[in-house]
Amino acid sequence: MRRPLRIGNASGFYGDRFDAVREMLTGGGLDVLTGDYLAELTMLILGRDRLKDPGLGYARTFLRQMEEGLGLARERGVRIVANAGGLNPAGLAGALRALAERLGLPEVRVAHVEGDRLPVPEGALTANAYLGGAGITACLRAGADVVVTGRVTDAALVSGPAAWWFGWGPEEYDRLAGAVVAGHVLECGTQATGGNYAFFTRHDVRRPGFPLAELHEDGSCVITKHPGTGGVVDTGTVTAQLLYETAGARYPGPDVTARLDTVALAADGPDRVRISGVRGEPPPPTLKAGVNRLGGWRNEVVFVLTGLDIEAKARLVREQLEGSFAGTTDVRWELARTDRPDAATEETASALLRLVVRDTDPDAVGRAVSGAAVELALGSYPGFHVTAPPGKGTPYGVFEAVYVDPGTVAHTAVLPDGRREVIPPAARTRAPAPVPQPPLPEPLPEGPVRRAPLGLVAGARSGDKGGDANVGVWARSEEAWRWLARELTAERLRELLPETRDLPVARHVLPNLRALNFVVTGLLGEGVAAQARFDPQAKALGEWLRARHLDIPEVLL
Numbered sequence: 001m002r003r004p005l006r007i008g009n010a011s012g013f014y015g016d017r018f019d020a021v022r023e024m025l026t027g028g029g030l031d032v033l034t035g036d037y038l039a040e041l042t043m044l045i046l047g048r049d050r051l052k053d054p055g056l057g058y059a060r061t062f063l064r065q066m067e068e069g070l071g072l073a074r075e076r077g078v079r080i081v082a083n084a085g086g087l088n089p090a091g092l093a094g095a096l097r098a099l100a101e102r103l104g105l106p107e108v109r110v111a112h113v114e115g116d117r118l119p120v121p122e123g124a125l126t127a128n129a130y131l132g133g134a135g136i137t138a139c140l141r142a143g144a145d146v147v148v149t150g151r152v153t154d155a156a157l158v159s160g161p162a163a164w165w166f167g168w169g170p171e172e173y174d175r176l177a178g179a180v181v182a183g184h185v186l187e188c189g190t191q192a193t194g195g196n197y198a199f200f201t202r203h204d205v206r207r208p209g210f211p212l213a214e215l216h217e218d219g220s221c222v223i224t225k226h227p228g229t230g231g232v233v234d235t236g237t238v239t240a241q242l243l244y245e246t247a248g249a250r251y252p253g254p255d256v257t258a259r260l261d262t263v264a265l266a267a268d269g270p271d272r273v274r275i276s277g278v279r280g281e282p283p284p285p286t287l288k289a290g291v292n293r294l295g296g297w298r299n300e301v302v303f304v305l306t307g308l309d310i311e312a313k314a315r316l317v318r319e320q321l322e323g324s325f326a327g328t329t330d331v332r333w334e335l336a337r338t339d340r341p342d343a344a345t346e347e348t349a350s351a352l353l354r355l356v357v358r359d360t361d362p363d364a365v366g367r368a369v370s371g372a373a374v375e376l377a378l379g380s381y382p383g384f385h386v387t388a389p390p391g392k393g394t395p396y397g398v399f400e401a402v403y404v405d406p407g408t409v410a411h412t413a414v415l416p417d418g419r420r421e422v423i424p425p426a427a428r429t430r431a432p433a434p435v436p437q438p439p440l441p442e443p444l445p446e447g448p449v450r451r452a453p454l455g456l457v458a459g460a461r462s463g464d465k466g467g468d469a470n471v472g473v474w475a476r477s478e479e480a481w482r483w484l485a486r487e488l489t490a491e492r493l494r495e496l497l498p499e500t501r502d503l504p505v506a507r508h509v510l511p512n513l514r515a516l517n518f519v520v521t522g523l524l525g526e527g528v529a530a531q532a533r534f535d536p537q538a539k540a541l542g543e544w545l546r547a548r549h550l551d552i553p554e555v556l557l
Contacts, residue, residue: 008212011035013190027226035082057088071161111139132254133160138413158183177258177280178219194231242471286403286498295398365393377429397529455546462542469538
């Protein structure tokens, strides 16, 4: 048996902490360092970059990080795997080779993975399939020190190196599923070490360290972080990240379907959580792909309403602007009552009236909006002002998830010596049997209740998947789970979050994690790039839910 693979993460998104690469390479022993730079919105941004310069399309931050990171990794024998190639992995690989020559490191072997790019539909900007980890495995097997990819699944950055390290075959589903779960925990960086954590006040999370996994040959792992770094790793932080942007018991991917209902967590010492028991199944019959389009143009004006008669002031603005946007595709008004009575500061005496206008014609959302808003300055409600001067319209994007035949995708590993290795599609399953709903725990005995926020007894983390939102909620004790599993139904969630009332809400029960995972279809419209909602990525949806009041058994409080 080979010793465990120590694999860390130094980036959860394009724009994450720049010095994390150095921190991870110098803070303790690693075999592989990964970086996740891609998201649905990032692909749109990179697509716009390539329109300006076809030589771009990759995460330029990663290249700057490698100015120091290449040498450090070489000294310490650490392989680097990142999806920073975006829409141009070959271009990034070439830039890395040039950088290595300039740094006096010509022996650094660079490889890349390509083939995720699909024929771009008419009117679209990008179209990319989500590849698995097998191309990364092939590059590392051929001796690569650095592997850069385009659009692979986030977890492939871990499952690919794991299959190389242990020599796993493509049908060792339980082991691959364990690596996918480890990859899902690591992929968002410090979200696994106390960042964005519901119970942040109980820990020092001012500067959380980045996570790493000690991955074993059987697919189990320990999630931890380098000694002396900030933040915390406990079963709560790991549970929160496991629930992030997932849905039901099955977590499908291009190499394997991981069964989240089999995950077992256990404390393994300070800042150490063991993950074991993960079962895997063959991947689904189709491969997920993402298509990004420029949806049109948008403009936004936020009017500040202060003091008395807030509703009447908002009504006046709407009446004054009525007809200014005739024929415009989409006009939305939202009044946020951030004001307080008898406020001690002007800001806390003020509410915000938000106007968002969208259209396929840039002129319809440009001067037509800014001019109409500015012209009210001396002839509208008392105290008229806006948070920022309205300007020109800006483009917005639309994300669409589609599913393609894996046989039509030319997944290819371009090895350090330039040879091209075509990666065959994984064996797939068709229509697996539905996962039976697990039995609910025994209810708590009847007793007194108190009206209180849900967040006193449950944590939550939420996020986006295209136009859908996910909210994972977990209990911190077995008694709280017995109450939560029966209280927080899909219908109850709709009551607590009125924005979801008319939308499909699916509830998934995960007893091993003492957790419920909700998927709200359509809450985010056309996705984050469309910016159709106040919180376009649903990042704070879970915190809103935790702030809502219910009748909670006093024994839990």
